[in-house]
Amino acid sequence: MHFAALLLHVLAAIVWVGGTVALVFAGVPAIRKAPAELRPDLFRTLGRRWRPLGWGSLAVAGVTGLALAREHYVFSGSNLLETGFGRVVLAKIVLLAYLLVGSYLHDYVLGPRLQDQVRAGAPQTIRPLLVRLGWLNFAVTLALPVLGVWLTAKAHDGF
Numbered sequence: 227m228h229f230a231a232l233l234l235h236v237l238a239a240i241v242w243v244g245g246t247v248a249l250v251f252a253g254v255p256a257i258r259k260a261p262a263e264l265r266p267d268l269f270r271t272l273g274r275r276w277r278p279l280g281w282g283s284l285a286v287a288g289v290t291g292l293a294l295a296r297e298h299y300v301f302s303g304s305n306l307l308e309t310g311f312g313r314v315v316l317a318k319i320v321l322l323a324y325l326l327v328g329s330y331l332h333d334y335v336l337g338p339r340l341q342d343q344v345r346a347g348a349p350q351t352i353r354p355l356l357v358r359l360g361w362l363n364f365a366v367t368l369a370l371p372v373l374g375v376w377l378t379a380k381a382h383d384g385f
Contacts, residue, residue, distance in 0.1 A: 228297060235290035239371050241283035245276060246367045250360075266341045273333060284329070288322050291374075295319070298381070311380055318373050321366050328363045332356065 249272070257268045295315045307313060336359065340352040 228294070231290045231293050231297070235287055235294060235374075238283040238286035238290065239374065241279060242287060243367055243371055245280055245283070246364060249276060250364055262344075266344050269337070270341060273337065277333065281329075284325070287370075288326075291318065291322070311377060314373055314377055314380075318370060318377075321370055321373070325363060325366050325370070328359055328366070332359050332363055 253272050253276075257265055257272065260268055295318075298311075298315075305312065307316065336352050336356040340350060340356055342348075343350050343352060
């Protein structure tokens with residue numbers, strides 16, 4: 227069971243991280259080169275196609291990560307805050323919670339508001355906040371697997 231959970235966790239992380247990198251460095255720059263009147267529809271189409279993959283992979287990574295963490299602590303009998311390993315697990319949980327909230331705000335609140343501003347020809351007051359949130363989400367997206375690799379290495383060291 228551990229192997230299946232770990233495999234699903236890693237595959238889900240690959241989809242989430244790889245997809246996010248592709249969106250940030252390929253999808254968004256390509257759409258920005260399109261004519262201005264087409265951009266809102268292109269962003270909306272890209273978002274609609276990515277969301278099932280992205281949110282699905284994030285859900286699988288979250289559930290399997292929690293199962294793996296629970297498995298470790300059920301067998302070790304220790305408290306999350308008693309060890310460095312546990313504190314990193316807790317940090318991953320906190321970062322995942324942030325990522326869920328930050329991604330929701332990016333995808334379902336601020337992104338649609340910016341699209342409305344663009345369509346209406348209004349000043350794009352949402353854009354700076356959306357961009358900052360996007361980069362912060364990206365940084366957390368990269369931090370989570372780094373911490374996961376650290377945990378795996380430390381688990382083998384008996385940490």
